[in-house]
Each structure stands twice: as C-alpha cells, then as structure tokens.
Amino acid sequence: MKPEATGETGERSRTAPLDFLRLLHGHRRWVALAVLLTLGASALSLAQPLLVKQVIESTASGSSIGPALALLVVLFLAQALVQGLAQFVLARTGEGIVLGIRIGLIKHVLRLPMAVYDRHRIGDLISRTSTDSTTLRLLVAEGFTEAITGAIGLIGIVVLMVWLDWLMFLVVLGMVAIATVVVVSVLHGIEVASLLTQRATGAMTADLERALGAIRTVRASRAEQRETDRIAGGARSAYVGSVRMAKLDAVVAPAIQLAVKGSFVVVLLIGGMRVADRQGSIADLAAFLLYMIYLVEPIGMLFQSLSTMEQGVGAYRRVTEVLELPTEQDAVSAAGAPAAGPAGGGGRPRAPALEFRDVWFGYEPRRPVLRGVTFEAPEHSHVALIGSSGVGKSTVFALIERFYDPDRGHILFGGGDIREIGRAAHRARVGLVEQHAPVLYGTLRENLTYAVPDAGPEELDRVVELAHLTDLIDRLPEGLETDAGEHGMALSGGERQRIAIARALLARPRLLLLDEPTAHLDAVSEAALRRSMRETARECTLLVIAHRMSTIRAADLIVVLDAGRVVATGSHGELLDSSEHYRSLIRAQQTGDLRVPRAAGLKGGAG
Ligand SMILES: Nc1ncnc2c1ncn2[C@@H]1O[C@H](COP(=O)(O)OP(=O)(O)OP(=O)(O)O)[C@@H](O)[C@H]1O
Structure with a gap:
C-alpha cells in the first residue's frame, strides 16, 4: 500500500x-x-x-x-x-x-x-x-x-x-x-x-x-x-x-x-x-x-x-x-428506482431481464467512463455488447455485478433497482464468466461446484453437458477429480472458458454475463463455445461482450457502445442498414478484430 x-x-x-x-x-x-x-x-x-x-x-x-x-x-x-x-x-x-x-x-x-x-x-x-x-x-x-x-x-x-x-x-x-x-x-x-x-x-x-x-x-x-x-x-x-x-x-x-x-x-x-x-x-x-x-x-x-x-x-x-478500511456493504440502499414502467405510462406485460437507464459512472471523479448508458435485455434473449477497446464494456459488467455502483441513473433487474436488494442476493441471480475465465487451484469438481458446493450429481451432469465438457472429462484419467493446476494451467483457454460457463450455470443464474475470449479458439472449441452459449440462452438471459463475428451475428440484439455511450441498438441486419459506426466496426473486425482503437471521428465529447 x-x-x-x-x-x-x-x-x-x-x-x-x-x-x-x-x-x-x-x-x-x-x-x-x-x-x-x-x-x-x-x-x-x-x-x-x-x-x-x-x-x-x-x-x-x-x-x-x-x-x-x-x-x-x-x-x-x-x-x-x-x-x-x-x-x-x-x-x-x-x-x-x-x-x-x-x-x-x-x-x-x-x-x-x-x-x-x-x-x-x-x-x-x-x-x-x-x-x-x-x-x-x-x-x-x-x-x-x-x-x-x-x-x-x-x-x-x-x-x-x-x-x-x-x-x-x-x-x-x-x-x-x-x-x-x-x-x-x-x-x-x-x-x-x-x-x-x-x-x-x-x-x-x-x-x-x-x-x-x-x-x-x-x-x-x-x-x-x-x-x-x-x-x-x-x-x-x-x-x-x-x-x-x-x-x-x-x-x-x-x-x-x-x-x-x-x-x-x-x-x-x-x-x-x-x-x-x-x-x-x-x-x-x-x-x-x-x-x-x-x-x-x-x-x-x-x-x-x-x-x-x-x-x-x-x-x-x-x-x-x-x-x-471500510468493507463492501451488503445493506440495501434506498436509492432504488420506482418499479419499472415506461416513461409514457401504460405498463408493459413483462419487465426486461436487465435494463440500464441513463447510467453514468467513472472510476475517478470527473472522468466518466459510462456517460448515460441506456439499453434493455429482454428475458431469455441473447444480447451482444460490442465496441472498440476501452469504451466501457467490462465496466458495464462490473456495474451489473455491483462491483461498483453508478454515479447516476439506474440498473434494473426484472423491473427492480439492483440496489433494492443486498449485493450477495443480487449476485446469486447473476453468473459471470470473465474473459480470462479464472480457474482456481483444485480439482475440476471443486471448480465447477465453486458457487454451489452442495450441487447434486444430476445438476453437475446437466451443466457439464450444457458447456460441452463431457468429452474433456471422459478423456481425463481422473475425470472430475483431475487437478486443474495453478490458475487452470493444465487446461486450454477454451476449456477454461467452458468450465467457467458450467460453473456459472450451476448456480442457475437468471442472467449470464459472458466476456468472450479474444484469443482465437480453434474451430472445434469455438463451435463448442457457441453451442454452449445458444443452449445457455434457453436457460437464462445472456449478455455477451462479443469480439467474434459469429457471436455478434448469433445475438438477438446488439448494443453498440462508443466512448461510454450507446450509439446504436438492433439486430445485425438492422444495424448494417442504419449505423455507420456499426459498419466501421464490422469492417475493422473483418480486417483484424474489434479491439482496435476508436476511430478519431467517433469519439464522444467530455461530460
Ligand atoms: N479499475 C479501473 N480503475 C480505473 N480505470 C479503469 C478501471 N477499469 C477500467 N478503467 C478505464 O475505464 C475505461 C473503460 O474500460 P473497460 O475495461 O470497461 O473497457 P472495455 O470496453 O471493456 O475494453 P476492452 O475491450 O479492451 O476490455 C478505460 O479507459 C479504462 O482505462
């Protein structure tokens, strides 16, 4: 310190x-x-x-x-x-x-x-x-x-x-x-x-x-x-x-x-x-x-x-x-928004799984990273969050997990402000698969059941199948009891990612946040990962930080972020028609990947 x-x-x-x-x-x-x-x-x-x-x-x-x-x-x-x-x-x-x-x-x-x-x-x-x-x-x-x-x-x-x-x-x-x-x-x-x-x-x-x-x-x-x-x-x-x-x-x-x-x-x-x-x-x-x-x-x-x-x-x-040092407070804050409802009245039949309403946030005062982010992820949808490097995609995830709280605006989960319930209770509804998919020192079983230590064998089989891990586990001499090595070093990047998906799914989250790996997976691993994602969306709402064209296309809804703002939303076809920014991102993706620095003309202004 x-x-x-x-x-x-x-x-x-x-x-x-x-x-x-x-x-x-x-x-x-x-x-x-x-x-x-x-x-x-x-x-x-x-x-x-x-x-x-x-x-x-x-x-x-x-x-x-x-x-x-x-x-x-x-x-x-x-x-x-x-x-x-x-x-x-x-x-x-x-x-x-x-x-x-x-x-x-x-x-x-x-x-x-x-x-x-x-x-x-x-x-x-x-x-x-x-x-x-x-x-x-x-x-x-x-x-x-x-x-x-x-x-x-x-x-x-x-x-x-x-x-x-x-x-x-x-x-x-x-x-x-x-x-x-x-x-x-x-x-x-x-x-x-x-x-x-x-x-x-x-x-x-x-x-x-x-x-x-x-x-x-x-x-x-x-x-x-x-x-x-x-x-x-x-x-x-x-x-x-x-x-x-x-x-x-x-x-x-x-x-x-x-x-x-x-x-x-x-x-x-x-x-x-x-x-x-x-x-x-x-x-x-x-x-x-x-x-x-x-x-x-x-x-x-x-x-x-x-x-x-x-x-x-x-x-x-x-x-x-x-x-x-103060610890993270689990107490419920009074900062909650009124239950969801569109601004113009006339209640919706069903609130979206996740909603960002004019969310502002900065890691440091006076340096906002998110500048009024607004978007919705309907129940059981597959939403892709895209944008160039540093636009605030991981920050959106961090706010959903309540690692930080917004400076302004509201994040609603199933219609209620996420600050209306304790952090632990809220996190139990959300699964997070980070880009580098941390695998902890211990056996595969310990890793898979990390969030739900008392999960039964049937539940475990379900997520192993969903995450397409059955082949891997059958191949390993000690199956689920195999050591993953320090930081999961004994596993490949794709295997680590799928283990992290299975671990998150075991807790039956209502929303799964998945930061897609940027490293190129081989065709077999990528296909397995994509199948996992598709099947996951049947179980819960899926919000993916997408870097690959295939993942972007597979999404029901694409949210395009730039300089901490949502600049476009829609399906792949709609955005190709309507958004120049989206088209430039896709061009960049086709020549390399999405993680190129923002084009100068697309930068947002301060504040
Ligand atoms: N813990 C932190 N403390 C201070 N600044 C941070 C922190 N995390 C991220 N930032 C800054 O916030 C901005 C957005 O970062 P974020 O990680 O959300 O971008 P991103 O879109 O996920 O980028 P990438 O695709 O490269 O992962 C960046 O300018 C970054 O430097």
Whole structure:
C-alpha cells in the first residue's frame, strides 16, 4: 500500500503500549487469570528473601532453621509451578489475540470494495495478512508476557525494598532512572526501523507476486535478473531496517544490567559500611541484595517489552490500517428506482431481464467512463455488447455485478433497482464468466461446484453437458477429480472458458454475463463455445461482450457502445442498414478484430 494512502507516519509514535491495550478487548478473562497467577508467582518469589533473612537471623540466635528451610523449598516448588502456569496462560492469550486478528484480517481482505483492490497492491495485502500478523504474533505473545510479568514483579519488589530500606531504594532508583532515559531515547528509533522493515517486506512480497503472477512474460522477456534485483531491493531494505532495530535493541539489555549491577555495588558499599558501623544488620543487607538480584529480571522484562512493542508497532499499524478500511456493504440502499414502467405510462406485460437507464459512472471523479448508458435485455434473449477497446464494456459488467455502483441513473433487474436488494442476493441471480475465465487451484469438481458446493450429481451432469465438457472429462484419467493446476494451467483457454460457463450455470443464474475470449479458439472449441452459449440462452438471459463475428451475428440484439455511450441498438441486419459506426466496426473486425482503437471521428465529447 502506498504510504500516503494509509497514513504510515511516525506521528503516533508514543501510543504503542496504549494501542496494544486495545487488543486485550474480548480476552479479559484470560488476562485476569494470567494476572492472578503472575501475582501468585510473584508473591511466592518475593517471600523467599524474607525467609532467607529469617534463616540468617535464626542461625545468629542459635534457634532451629529446619522449618524455615523446609518452607523455602516448598516456596521454590510452588513458585515454579504457578509461574509455568502463568506463562502458559499469557502465551495462550497472546495466541488467541493473534488468531482473532488473523481471522479478522482474512475476512476483511476478502470483503473490501473493488476500488480498494484497484488502488492497492495485492502482494502488500498478502504481506499484511501473513508476515505482519506473524510479526505481531511473536510480539504480542512476548510483549504481553514480559509486560505483565515484569510490572507485577517490579511493584512487589519495590514495595518490599522501600519497606526494608527506603534510603537504599532511592540509590537504586537513581541508577534505574538513568537507564530509563537511555532506553526511552532508543524506543522511537526502534519504531521507525520496525515500520521501515515491515514496509520493505510488503513491497518485496508485492514485487514477488507481480513477477510470479506473470512468470511466462518474465521468462519470455528474459527479465529474471531485473525482477530478482527489484525484489532483492525490498529484501535489502528489510535487512537494513532489521539490523538498525537489532542495534538499538542491543542497547536496552546492557543499559538495564549496568544500572542494576552499578546499584548493587553502591548498595553493597553503603550497606557494608552501615553493618561495620553497627547501623544495620547483615540479614537486612542480605535480603535487600537478594531483592536487587530479583530486580534485574522484572525491570529487564518491562523495558524489553517496551522495546518489543515498539518493534511490533510497525506490524500493528499496517494490520490496523487494513482493518480500518471500510468493507463492501451488503445493506440495501434506498436509492432504488420506482418499479419499472415506461416513461409514457401504460405498463408493459413483462419487465426486461436487465435494463440500464441513463447510467453514468467513472472510476475517478470527473472522468466518466459510462456517460448515460441506456439499453434493455429482454428475458431469455441473447444480447451482444460490442465496441472498440476501452469504451466501457467490462465496466458495464462490473456495474451489473455491483462491483461498483453508478454515479447516476439506474440498473434494473426484472423491473427492480439492483440496489433494492443486498449485493450477495443480487449476485446469486447473476453468473459471470470473465474473459480470462479464472480457474482456481483444485480439482475440476471443486471448480465447477465453486458457487454451489452442495450441487447434486444430476445438476453437475446437466451443466457439464450444457458447456460441452463431457468429452474433456471422459478423456481425463481422473475425470472430475483431475487437478486443474495453478490458475487452470493444465487446461486450454477454451476449456477454461467452458468450465467457467458450467460453473456459472450451476448456480442457475437468471442472467449470464459472458466476456468472450479474444484469443482465437480453434474451430472445434469455438463451435463448442457457441453451442454452449445458444443452449445457455434457453436457460437464462445472456449478455455477451462479443469480439467474434459469429457471436455478434448469433445475438438477438446488439448494443453498440462508443466512448461510454450507446450509439446504436438492433439486430445485425438492422444495424448494417442504419449505423455507420456499426459498419466501421464490422469492417475493422473483418480486417483484424474489434479491439482496435476508436476511430478519431467517433469519439464522444467530455461530460
Ligand atoms: N479499475 C479501473 N480503475 C480505473 N480505470 C479503469 C478501471 N477499469 C477500467 N478503467 C478505464 O475505464 C475505461 C473503460 O474500460 P473497460 O475495461 O470497461 O473497457 P472495455 O470496453 O471493456 O475494453 P476492452 O475491450 O479492451 O476490455 C478505460 O479507459 C479504462 O482505462
């Protein structure tokens, strides 16, 4: 994703720990249990120096040390057990949080409005769902464990140290404050480096996806090395970011160690002098020093968790940016037109299957692609949509599927505005066969039943026959269970197209949208495809983006688009008589195909 589009800046840098707290929503019970267990483990741990103090005092006074020693052993065991349990509960909570984020991301990424996919790189969305959520997994699991365990341990130790000797505690506090200043000063640098790393990883995944998605073009253009360099550029940037992060992170642990060990020496010095002057007892000094040793761990954990969270901030921001994108709404809009009826009154016996009424639409504001498109497709008709390349034919399909909504005008389906029912319900009535007929990785059966997973064998046989796939399936060694290969590579273009037709027909759509392949099919495949189309029209209304003369002639009605407007409609014979534009398109088709650039004189004006 482009940084400017997603606001990936360092402005919000100081909110990391608070941001992470938001993740705890919905996991409060487990967090509460983990905090309780950690409290228990800390209490068991903190009682130990006091017992040591008692053992020393008992030895000095000559009384028995057996019970205190036995209790100490019990405390060791109990602490180990409770601490292990606490750690498990914390780690499990972290994993639960990450699972929730991943499922949320997957759901979200598949439900974004089409315009978002147009703007963003798919590889980057994949990277956010996989790499970023994996980074977040480590950081949430580690960060939480360290922060909670560290904070609870620290509070307990501080209370006991103040109680034992508040003056000495002030010495320790001064040293730790110096370490805090050092650690906080590197945290921002860690966050910036983390963002750099995650962004570079996203760019690397997107570039890799670009290259693998067009691997044949890459090979044919002998561009392997250029692509390797480009993708490696992302990998190198990620390396630079990670090394910078490691460098800064390496300051954190030694700073804390130095502070605590420095305090240890000072406390030993002052405490030793006080014992020599008989102003303090050895037992108190020993207990205080033990707490100091214990102090290293929680302080280290706390600071480390801050550093860990800053490292996770990059991944967290990139993940939340996706989660904050609005998803496609299935809600019914109030923008529907009144039920169909001709402008002059006098209701029609039957509304057309599909009707475009003065439809305006642009992918960008002020650049309309469709400029007042109006046409009708009667029930069970076979309608061909034709026009030169870029006039807006695929855009008409995209609007019918409600991948986008018109800026103005209405699209009516069986007389009702398509915005009057939810997108999913509307899409169930429409079948779409794209020009490149995507076949998904999996078996032929999985591909055919993709829209209707529970289709019965009779239904499947019906569409296999309709799409003239019987021969292909009989020929394949494993029949319907044969793998189609990645992107259906194990199939020919015509076979992929017919599989896509069968897949669409299985859902018994009322309207089938078919973008005819432009690549030349052999005569047998073309005839099979044409028969499929003819038979399909018996089942439903068929709207075809037609490139081939044979398909155009076969249509009951031809809609000619130019510069986003319908310039003529009628049958082949009628249009030959009435439309110069149609005749010029047919001439172009006879010398090549319809996908020639528009003739200059036929261009429409702006707006
Ligand atoms: N997702 C998009 N974002 C922005 N502009 C787009 C998008 N899709 C298409 N366009 C633009 O809209 C115009 C119409 O495109 P469309 O794909 O509908 O034409 P078409 O008639 O189907 O062309 P072809 O026969 O070459 O497939 C073109 O100028 C194209 O550049």
